[in-house]
Amino acid sequence: xxxxxxxxxxxxKGLVVRGLRMAFGDTVVQHDxxxxxxxxxxxxxxxxxxxxxxxLLRHIIDLQRSDVGDICFDGQRLINDDPAxxxxxxxxxxxxxxxxxxxxxxxxxxxxxxxxQLHTQLRxxxxxxxxxxxxxxxxxxxxxxxMPSELSGGMQKRAGLARAIALxxxxxxxxxxxxxxxxxxSQRLDALIMRLRDALGVxxxxxxxxxxxxxxxxxxxxxxxNESKTAIAHGNPRELVENTxxxxxxxxxxxxxxxxxxxxxx
Amino acid sequence: xSGDGALYRLDAADGECVVCLxxxxxxxxxLPSAAGIHRDMGQPQAVVIxxxxxxSGHPRVAAFVHALHHELDAAGVSVTERALPQNVDALVAxxxxxxxxxxxxxxxxxxxxSLGARFQNQVRIxxxxxxxxxxxxxRTPALVTGRAQTRWRDFVDLVRETGxxxxxxxxxxxxxxxxxxxxxxxxxxxxxxxxxxLADLVGIASAREMAAIMTAFIMAGRIGATFxxxxxxxxxxxxxDALRMIGVSPFEFLALPRLAALTLMMPLLYLYGTALxxxxxxxxxxxxxGTPPIAFIERLQDAVAFRQFVIGLIKSVxxxxxxxxxxxxxxxxxxxxxxxxxRAATRTVVVCIIGIISIDAVAALCTNALGI
Ligand SMILES: Nc1ncnc2c1ncn2[C@@H]1O[C@H](COP(=O)(O)OP(=O)(O)O)[C@@H](O)[C@H]1O
Ligand SMILES: [Mg+2]
Numbered sequence: 001x002x003x004x005x006x007x008x009x010x011x012x013k014g015l016v017v018r019g020l021r022m023a024f025g026d027t028v029v030q031h032d033x034x035x036x037x038x039x040x041x042x043x044x045x046x047x048x049x050x051x052x053x054x055x056l057l058r059h060i061i062d063l064q065r066s067d068v069g070d071i072c073f074d075g076q077r078l079i080n081d082d083p084a085x086x087x088x089x090x091x092x093x094x095x096x097x098x099x100x101x102x103x104x105x106x107x108x109x110x111x112x113x114x115x116x117q118l119h120t121q122l123r124x125x126x127x128x129x130x131x132x133x134x135x136x137x138x139x140x141x142x143x144x145x146x147m148p149s150e151l152s153g154g155m156q157k158r159a160g161l162a163r164a165i166a167l168x169x170x171x172x173x174x175x176x177x178x179x180x181x182x183x184x185x186s187q188r189l190d191a192l193i194m195r196l197r198d199a200l201g202v203x204x205x206x207x208x209x210x211x212x213x214x215x216x217x218x219x220x221x222x223x224x225x226n227e228s229k230t231a232i233a234h235g236n237p238r239e240l241v242e243n244t245x246x247x248x249x250x251x252x253x254x255x256x257x258x259x260x261x262x263x264x265x266x
Numbered sequence: 267x268s269g270d271g272a273l274y275r276l277d278a279a280d281g282e283c284v285v286c287l288x289x290x291x292x293x294x295x296x297l298p299s300a301a302g303i304h305r306d307m308g309q310p311q312a313v314v315i316x317x318x319x320x321x322s323g324h325p326r327v328a329a330f331v332h333a334l335h336h337e338l339d340a341a342g343v344s345v346t347e348r349a350l351p352q353n354v355d356a357l358v359a360x361x362x363x364x365x366x367x368x369x370x371x372x373x374x375x376x377x378x379x380s381l382g383a384r385f386q387n388q389v390r391i392x393x394x395x396x397x398x399x400x401x402x403x404x405r406t407p408a409l410v411t412g413r414a415q416t417r418w419r420d421f422v423d424l425v426r427e428t429g430x431x432x433x434x435x436x437x438x439x440x441x442x443x444x445x446x447x448x449x450x451x452x453x454x455x456x457x458x459x460x461x462x463x464l465a466d467l468v469g470i471a472s473a474r475e476m477a478a479i480m481t482a483f484i485m486a487g488r489i490g491a492t493f494x495x496x497x498x499x500x501x502x503x504x505x506x507d508a509l510r511m512i513g514v515s516p517f518e519f520l521a522l523p524r525l526a527a528l529t530l531m532m533p534l535l536y537l538y539g540t541a542l543x544x545x546x547x548x549x550x551x552x553x554x555x556g557t558p559p560i561a562f563i564e565r566l567q568d569a570v571a572f573r574q575f576v577i578g579l580i581k582s583v584x585x586x587x588x589x590x591x592x593x594x595x596x597x598x599x600x601x602x603x604x605x606x607x608x609r610a611a612t613r614t615v616v617v618c619i620i621g622i623i624s625i626d627a628v629a630a631l632c633t634n635a636l637g638i
Contacts, residue, residue, distance in 0.1 A: 063507050087513045095511050101504035105420070115512045125299035132336070133329030136361035163508075168292070168325050188360075195360055199325055199353035 012075050013039045015060070015171065015203060020069030022055050029055050032230045033069070035222050040201040042193065042217045044208050044237065046252060047224035053207040054098050056224070057173050060205065061095055073171065091119040094164035098175035098207075100156045102148035108135070108159045109144030115166040134162040137192060139185065154181045161189070165196060172196070174206040178213050190216050211253065215241075223249045274298050276307055283310035285334070288319035291326045300333035304341070313338055316348045323351030332361050424527035428489050432535060435484055440539035443476050444468060444546025451547070452554040461555045465565035468547030473574040477539035479626060482585035485532065486618035490593040493524055494614035497597025498607040506598065521594035525587065532586030533579050540578065573638055581629055588621045 015037040022029045029052035037043040045053045058064040060071055071077065073089060102111050112131045116122055122130065135141055138158035148156055157177060164172060174193075178186040190213050196202050208214050214221070214237050221240070223233035225248060233240055233249040241253040250256060273294055275286040285303065307313070315331055331347065331354060338345050347355070451467040497520060500506050506516050544566065551557040593614045600606040 058507075061511060063510065090511060090513045093511065095508065097504040097508060099502075099504050101508040103505050103508070104500070104503070114514075118512055118514065121295040122297060123299070125301050126297045129297075129300050129333035130326065130329045133325075133332045133361055136332060137357065141361070165325075192360055195353075195356055196325070199323055199328070199357055 011036065014041075014074065015205070016070070016072045017060065018070040018072075020056075020059060020066060020071065022052060022059055022064075022066055028229055030224055030229055030231075031068075033222075033224075035231070035234065037203050037205055037220070039203055040197055041219040042197060042204040042206065044206050044214050044218040044221040045224065046208065046214065046221055046237070048226050048252070049209075051224045051226040053224060054175055057095075057175055057205070057207060061093060061173060087119070091115075091167050092170040093173065094167060094169035094171070095173045096157070096160045096164040096175060096177055098179075100148075100160040102156060102160055102163070104148050106148075107144060108140065108146050108148060108151070108162075111148070111159065112163045112166050115163065119167055130166070131162075134165060135159070137165070138162045139188060154185060157181060158185070158189070161192075168200055168202075170200075170202055172202050172204045174204065174208075176207050176209065178208065178210045183212075186210065186213060189213075193217055211255070214253075223252065274303070276303070278307065278310060281311040282314065283307045283312070284314045284316055286316045286319055287327060287330075288321075290321040290324070291330075292322055292324035294326075297326060297330065300330060300337045303334060304337045310343060312344045312346070314346050314348055315350070317350035317354060318348070320351060320354075323353035325353075325357055327351070328354045328357035328361070331358050421523040421527060424523055425531060427492075428485070428527050429531040429534065432485065432488060432531075433538070435488065436481055436535050436539050437542055439480050439484055440472075440477055440542040441546040443480050444472055444543030444548075445550050446546075447471050447476065447543070448547035448550030449554065452550060456555065461551075461557070462561075462565060463569075464547065464551050464555065464557065465562050466569035468551075469544060469566045469570035470574055472540050472543035472547070473570055473578050475578075475626070477543050478536050478578045478582045478585065479622060481532070481535050481539045481582065482589065482622045483619065485528070485535070485586070486589050486615055486622065489528065490589045490614045490618050491611040493590070493593035494597040494600075495607050495611040497594060498600035498610040501598065501600050502602045502604060502607065504602075516598055517594070521590070521598070524594055525590040528586040528590040529583060530586075532582045532589075536578055536582035537575075540575070577629070577633060577638070581626065584625050584629075585622055588625065589618050592617050592621065 017036075018034050020033040021031040022033075033056065035043075045056060047053050055064065059066055062071075073092075076085075076089065102108070103114070106114070109131050112134050113127050116127050116130060120127075131144060132141070135143060138161050140155060140158055140162065143151070143155075143159075148159065151159060157180060161174070161177060164174070172193075177193075178189055181189065193204055193206070194217055197204060204217075206217070218237050220235065221233075221237045222231045223240075223246075224230075225232040225246075227248075232246050233244050237253060240249060244250055244253075273287065273289045273291060275288065277284040277286065285307070291297065313334075315334065317327070320327060327350075331350065335345055335358070347358075350358075447468045448464065451464045452461065455461050455463055455467070497506075500520070506520075509516050509519060548557075548559050548562045551562050552559060596610050596614045596617070600610040
């Protein structure tokens with residue numbers, strides 16, 4: 001259940017977002033966002049492009065800050081100025097950015113290895129084993145020495161995912177992971193995401209547009225509305241598609257035309 | 267045999283080796299490596315990986331099983347798994363390469379092996395094989411590098427980019443500047459019959475001002491713009507965000523090596539530029555005034571005091587710091603879109619040129635006040 005009672009005590013486990021308002025200057029992107037991601041759940045953020053999904057991810061992982069609202073991981077704020085605690089939390093978070101963000105001057109293998117070099121005591125041969133495995137998991141076995149620019153878009157996405165899971169994180173943030181992937185690779189990716197959730201109890205927060213993928217993996221979801229600038233639907237998408245009263249959510253989930261009264265253009 | 271905080275145990279009997287995995291791999295600081303274990307187990311015919319003593323099905327276990335499988339498959343040893351946690355089994359299955367990838371990983375050892383055989387047989391190495399070796403060496407993943415080493419290698423690349431790669435343009439510009447100074451001086455001094463002082467003019471002007479400034483302008487345009495555009499591109503690709511997310515300071519990781527490289531290379535390029543400017547002036551003195559190079563150099567030794575070079579050197583270090591900090595700052599603070607990349611490069615060049623001239627003017631005031 002994604003909805004959150006504002007008076008309930010902060011859960012000890014899981015990710016809590018409460019009353020978040022996001023804005024660029026005076027332009028509000030979304031406001032009054034409250035939701036809860038339970039441990040080992042796959043939570044999907046849905047919405048049309050430009051509604052603020054990436055911005056929401058950036059707020060949760062503290063790349064952007066808001067004055068209004070709270071974000072807590074396992075009862076702890078990431079916005080925390082103690083460097084040691086911050087590093088500890090950061091090592092529990094993996095991120096696949098929308099533009100992949102592979103470090104272009106390093107090989108794919110080095111991209112996956114760098115987080116381990118920084119955050120673990122592992123020695124080079126062990127890191128090499130881990131890197132080979134992470135790349136094999138995303139179907140890029142043996143591609144360590146390629147430069148990111150030598151990979152296709154879909155392969156870059158998968159390499160970015162391998163880097164995101166380098167530290168076996170507790171929270172995995174995926175910004176449109178299957179955009180640009182063929183259906184088969186996309187299915188493998190869905191299987192991998194669910195596998196990781198089962199194996200490590202990782203909580204996945206994913207932005208996605210791909211309906212088949214959403215219906216396969218999501219335990220829970222939120223729909224960010226572009227017009228009212230807030231979330232207008234919460235819950236499991238398989239249930240939402242049957243019983244949401246919101247025409248725009250139904251249109252999104254069923255790909256059906258919006259049958260609401262035509263609005264007059266100003 | 268056991269090791270690494272009892273994360274595994276090797277039991278060997280009758281050519282069969284059982285690798286018993288144990289303990290909590292998720293919390294362990296150190297892990298066994300597949301290559302290390304393969305060395306320790308000698309030459310078994312069959313290997314069993316047993317997971318019954320594991321405390322958890324952490325993905326690190328799966329990574330190890332995967333790596334050991336690869337290692338032993340390559341050596342032709344049969345491997346079976348026993349009592350692995352279900353998650354580990356599932357992850358290992360997921361990581362098992364699809365056919366295309368299998369072909370890819372098999373090709374590499376075969377290539378290396380054939381290369382080794384060629385060396386052994388003393389067969390002439392064909393040119394394209396040499397090229398392949400070169401490529402392989404250049405691209406061999408430095409997975410083994412620690413964080414400091416990564417930056418060390420970045421630094422070496424940057425030194426090459428700022429130093430060696432800048433030589434041609436620094437050469438041309440300083441030679442010509444020296445020649446231009448030579449022409450102006452020759453014509454003007456000759457009207458007073460003071461042509462012998464041309465060496466003073468060219469020497470002092472290049473050592474104290476022109477070589478440092480012209481080299482700095484070149485570096486602002488060549489390197490400052492490149493740094494700014496590169497960092498701005500990284501920013502727009504979210505690469506800088508990705509660094510922040512793993513707790514790396516973008517300044518330390520990206521700006522410091524650039525700063526070090528430029529601060530080191532600028533004075534060297536300045537000295538090189540001064541030498542070339544003087545050569546340019548000397549050639550012109552020979553052509554226009556008929557001064558023999560030996561006479562020009564003797565005059566130069568008397569005329570140009572050591573402090574002129576010191577002033578030029580200090581300024582060139584300051585210019586290097588200015589260019590590095592300006593370009594990194596502008597690059598790291600560019601907006602997150604493609605148009606910002608070009609804008610960052612242009613802005614860097616403009617700011618650097620103004621900064622270079624300002625530093626030079628302040629230096630002129632100071633040296634004047636100090637009477638040096
Ligand atoms: N740096 C920025 N400055 C101003 N507005 C921005 C910036 N980044 C994004 N926006 C705006 O915020 C809104 C949400 O963007 P984003 O979160 O990227 O959408 P999406 O849901 O497609 O991921 C968009 O309308 C976009 O124009
Ligand atoms: Mg987005």
